[in-house]
Amino acid sequence: MTLFRTVLLTSGLVLALSSEAAQAQPSAQDTPASRAASKPMVTLQMPALPAPVPVTLNPKTTALLVFDYVEPICNSQPKCKGEMLPAMTPFMARVRKAGLVVAYGTLEENVSKWLPEVAPKPGDINIVNTAQDRFYNTDLDKALKAKGITTIIMVGWKVSGSVAYSSVGATVRGYTVVIPVDTTAAATDYEQVIGFYNILNQRNGNMTNQPLKPDAPTLSRTDMITFHQ
Numbered sequence: 001m002t003l004f005r006t007v008l009l010t011s012g013l014v015l016a017l018s019s020e021a022a023q024a025q026p027s028a029q030d031t032p033a034s035r036a037a038s039k040p041m042v043t044l045q046m047p048a049l050p051a052p053v054p055v056t057l058n059p060k061t062t063a064l065l066v067f068d069y070v071e072p073i074c075n076s077q078p079k080c081k082g083e084m085l086p087a088m089t090p091f092m093a094r095v096r097k098a099g100l101v102v103a104y105g106t107l108e109e110n111v112s113k114w115l116p117e118v119a120p121k122p123g124d125i126n127i128v129n130t131a132q133d134r135f136y137n138t139d140l141d142k143a144l145k146a147k148g149i150t151t152i153i154m155v156g157w158k159v160s161g162s163v164a165y166s167s168v169g170a171t172v173r174g175y176t177v178v179i180p181v182d183t184t185a186a187a188t189d190y191e192q193v194i195g196f197y198n199i200l201n202q203r204n205g206n207m208t209n210q211p212l213k214p215d216a217p218t219l220s221r222t223d224m225i226t227f228h229q
Helices: 002-024 032-038 078-098 140-146 159-171 189-200
Strands: 055-057 062-067 101-106 125-128 151-156 176-180 217-220 225-227
Touching: 062 159, 078 151, 078 225, 101 140, 125 140, 151 159, 159 176, 159 189, 189 217
Parallel strands: 055 225, 062 101, 062 151, 101 125, 151 176, 176 217
Antiparallel strands: none
């Protein structure tokens, strides 16, 4: 009898454990993707971005930084040539006429592939970057400070990448940053809004978009930027 009870209890334990194991094993349809698909979608409301503001800049102390207006990127990103370049081309002409310092930053493999409408000219600053923050491990800060630059206009691909990270790199080094919203973008509208939001919400943020807040970013637009005569 004792033997029977032992076997019966052992068998029951095996059955219980087997049952628990079977329940723990996901079925063919029970996958992370299927569980996510079965849940209702959640709609999130992004904070509204402040409108771009007009700014007037001193051309003697302002530099234009151009990021990744290069063929490999712009040929694969429709917003680059479709939206950014049409705004950037006439703005670049005004920048050149006003005599601003112009600096360029891209990866080594893209140095010779700038779009001709906004390509570097002799005397421009050129840096080869390895990170999205163009100040990281480059001589950009040194080159700008040597020319007395205190304000930076940042343009290029993309707002949620190089522009966002470089804006932080600039403000922590004491620069006031202006970003014309029509000269940068991202692949999706969601990513684009996130990029602008992160720029304004950085360490020395400017969520109200106060024009030219010192050592902070300001969102403007090319037709809202003027230069002192």
